[in-house]
Amino acid sequence: MKKVTLREYSRLRKLSYFNVMKMVKNGDVKSEIVHENGKDVPYILIDDEIEKEIDKKIIESNTQKMTLQEENNLLKKEIQRLKAELEKCNKRTVLA
Structure with missing residues (x-):
């Protein structure tokens, strides 16, 4: 599994940052919160199988x-x- 920030994930998937935040809050993607420099920073855990399911959802809603x-x-x-x-x-x- 690979850890990426919300901004990186939104760039990878070409989604808005707000939509990525909603996906994290809804539990659509696995995430963890890491305490860095006095702030809680959410990271998304990228898993290949879960990403395929998310791709299907994104493609179905847009086409x-x-x-x-x-x-x-x-x-x-x-x-x-x-x-x-x-x-x-x-x-x-x-x-x-």
């Missing part, structure tokens, strides 16, 4: 196949929803 037309329709619906929400906010500020 959702869509055609360009489907994605375009989804974005248009989101724009309409946001316009309606903005209109409601504008009405509230005018009435206030």
